[in-house]
Amino acid sequence: MMLHIPGVLGAEQVAECRERLLAADWIDGNATAGFQSARAKNNLQLPENSETADIIGKMITEALSRHPLFVAAALPEKIFPPLFNCYQGGQSFGIHVDNAIRMHPATGERIRTDLSATLFFCEPDEYDGGELVVEDTYGAHSVKLPAGDLILYPSSSLHKVLPVTRGARICSFFWIQSMVRDDGQRSLLFDLDTGIQSLNQQLGAGSEASIQLTGVYHNLLRRWAL
Ligand SMILES: O=C(O)CCC(=O)C(=O)O
Ligand SMILES: [Fe+2]
Structure with missing residues (x-):
């Protein structure tokens, strides 16, 4: 199931996050890619130990735990600490499937990726391209959401991010282990x-x-x- 979850962060929270994200130091996104996806990935990311990632990540996980639609749809057991990416100047992420298992960076705890999530920090008219395209048995679904909104999709799906040809697309992305695996x-x-x-x-x-x-x-x- 793919689900659009509106208003995870409000306008004020989005503005605060954007200010912090624009001031942060970004690195090559291949730092967190798996062996297969490293070849497809061309973007920037916040380092996993970044203070900005920690502050905004906590804001996101707190908002999600209070969001009835997210809780009902994901039935979350564990949430991987949110990561942050930026695509600009033609950057993209080719078709791939996310790693099945992730280690929690602080605790070493194993997290099975049942659901993948992307939360948008930029409005759709601020950049061209950058659609998240998720494939399932019903075909390919193209997603580009308003700032503050989140898309939830099965981690088992093949997906890609199309090249950003104008402006910048800044998002948070992370994974959820659900109480219900299937x-x-x-x-x-x-x-x-x-x-x-x-x-x-x-x-x-x-x-x-x-x-x-x-x-x-x-x-x-x-x-x-x-
Ligand atoms: O930026 C996105 O929407 C998805 C990123 C992604 O697929 C990944 O990092 O594995
Ligand atoms: Fe992915």
């Missing part, structure tokens, strides 16, 4: 959750149908959570 099961839970929410809106909370379906939701989660 994308199909996680999507079913999300659809059920969304259905229950709209039932509650139509009938008021506490209807018999809602209580029964909420039971089904939790019993499926109990079966599928690792």
